[in-house]
Amino acid sequence: MSAALKKSASNGHGKLSSFEEKQEKINEVRRLLGPLPDKLSIFCSDASISRYLRARNWNIKKATKMLKETLKWRSEYKPEEIHWEEVAHEAETGKIYRLNYVDKYGRTVLVMRPGCQNTKSTKGQIRYLVYCMENAILNLSPEQEQMVWLIDFHGFNMSNISVKVTKETARVLQEHYPERLGVGILYNPPKIFESFWMVVKPFLEPRTSRKVKFVYPDDPNSKKIMEELFDMDKLEVAFGGNNQTSFNFSDYAEMMREDDKRIPTFWTRENSLVNPQPTLADSLPFDRADTESDSDDSREYNSFSQGVDSEECTDSSLVANHSSSGA
Numbered sequence: 454m455s456a457a458l459k460k461s462a463s464n465g466h467g468k469l470s471s472f473e474e475k476q477e478k479i480n481e482v483r484r485l486l487g488p489l490p491d492k493l494s495i496f497c498s499d500a501s502i503s504r505y506l507r508a509r510n511w512n513i514k515k516a517t518k519m520l521k522e523t524l525k526w527r528s529e530y531k532p533e534e535i536h537w538e539e540v541a542h543e544a545e546t547g548k549i550y551r552l553n554y555v556d557k558y559g560r561t562v563l564v565m566r567p568g569c570q571n572t573k574s575t576k577g578q579i580r581y582l583v584y585c586m587e588n589a590i591l592n593l594s595p596e597q598e599q600m601v602w603l604i605d606f607h608g609f610n611m612s613n614i615s616v617k618v619t620k621e622t623a624r625v626l627q628e629h630y631p632e633r634l635g636v637g638i639l640y641n642p643p644k645i646f647e648s649f650w651m652v653v654k655p656f657l658e659p660r661t662s663r664k665v666k667f668v669y670p671d672d673p674n675s676k677k678i679m680e681e682l683f684d685m686d687k688l689e690v691a692f693g694g695n696n697q698t699s700f701n702f703s704d705y706a707e708m709m710r711e712d713d714k715r716i717p718t719f720w721t722r723e724n725s726l727v728n729p730q731p732t733l734a735d736s737l738p739f740d741r742a743d744t745e746s747d748s749d750d751s752r753e754y755n756s757f758s759q760g761v762d763s764e765e766c767t768d769s770s771l772v773a774n775h776s777s778s779g780a
Contacts, residue, residue: 478506478513485517486524492533492720493524500598508631508658523629533720535584537709543581544709546571547700551589552603553708556682559594560635562601564700568608575618579625586630588712591719599635601682603692606642614649623656636682637665640692 479502489497502520509515527533544550546569552562563585572578589600626633639646654662668675670693679685679693688694718724 475503475506475511478511479503481513482506482517482520485513486520489524490528491722493527495720495722496524496527504598504632508660519628519631526629530583532583532587533716535580535587536713536716537584537706540577540581540584541706541709543572543577544705545702547702547705549582549585550700550705551585551592554684554687555592555594555597556601557684558635558682559597560599560601561589561592562603563589565602565604566607567604567614568606568610575615575621578618579621582622583625586626586633588709590633591712591715599633601635602637604637604639604642605691606640606646607691609643609646616652619653620656623653627658627661634661634664638678638682639665639667641669642667 476499479499482502482505483497486497497520502516505516505520505523506513509519547564547566548569548571549563549565552564555561570578593600666678668678676693679688683692683694685694687696689696689699691699
C-alpha cells in the first residue's frame with residue numbers, strides 16, 4: 454500500500470486525490486475479505502465495495518468490517534432467495550411497491566405508504582422490505598446504483614407507529630444497503646410527523662438524513678423538485694403527476710413473479726452484479742453526501758401549504774411502520 458494510501462486509510466477523511474487511489478482502496482478491501490463463496494464474491498463488485506467505503510468515509514478498516522457483517526447477514530438471511538409468494542400477503546394494501554418506471558436519472562422508485570400497514574409481525578415486515586430492496590436493485594439501470602423512495606403519508610396515523618419496526622428498518626437499510634438511497638421524498642406529511650422525525654433522525658446517518666426532502670402538493674418549490682425527478686406524465690396523480698392509474702395488487706403480483714424468474718440469472722458471473730462505476734453520482738440532484746459536511750442539517754423542514762386527495766388505502770386503520778428509515 455502506498456504511503457499516501459496508508460495516510461488516507463488511517464483517518465478515513467478527506468477527498469481522495471484520484472481514481473487510482475480509490476481503486477487501490479477497493480482492492481485492499483477485497484484482499485482483506487479473502488476468498489468468498491460464489492454469490493458473495495459476485496456481490497463484492499467494485500461498485501459494491503465502493504459503496505461501503507463511501508459509507509465509512511473511505512476508511513478501509515471500517516468499511517471492511519461493515520462489509521464483512523453484511524456478508525455474514527446475507528449468507529444467513531439469504532435475501533436473494535426470498536420470492537414473491539412468501540411475502541405477497543404483506544403487499545396486498547400496496548404499503549410498499551416498485552413503480553414500473555424509473556426517474557429521470559435511471560433510478561428505480563419505491564413507493565412507501567405507511568398508512569396502509571396491514572400486518573403486525575416485525576419479522577414479516579422486514580422480510581418484505583428486504584424483498585422490495587432486492588427487487589429494486591434487480592431493476593436498476595446498468596449505470597445506476599441508487600433508488601428513490603416516494604413516501605405517501607395519506608392515512609398516516611402517528612398513534613399507530615411502531616418505533617421497534619422503524620429502528621429495525623433503519624438498522625437493516627443502513628448496515629446492509631449503504632449508499633442505495635439517492636433521495637427520499639416525504640410527500641405531504643402531517644405537521645405532527647416533524648416530532649416523529651426528530652425521534653427517528655438520531656438513528657440515521659447524517660448523510661442519509663440530508664437526502665430526505667419534505668414535499669407538499671400546493672407548494673411551487675415542491676413542484677419543481679418533483680418535476681426535476683420525474684416524468685410528470687408517468688407520475689401518479691396522487692403525487693402531483695398526470696397518470697390516472699394506481700396500485701393494483703393483481704397486476705403487481707404478476708410483475709413480481711416475472712421479476713423472480715430473473716433472479717437466478719442476476720446472480721451469475723455472466724450477467725454479473727459488477728455494474729460499471731456510476732458516472733452520474735456527482736450530478737444527481739440532492740446527492741451530495743461525499744462533499745457536504747455532516748454538520749449541515751439545517752434544511753429538514755418546510756412550512757409549505759398542505760392538502761392532497763390521495764386514493765384511500767384498503768384499510769386506513771392499519772399500523773404505520775416504514776415511514777422514515779434511510780440508507
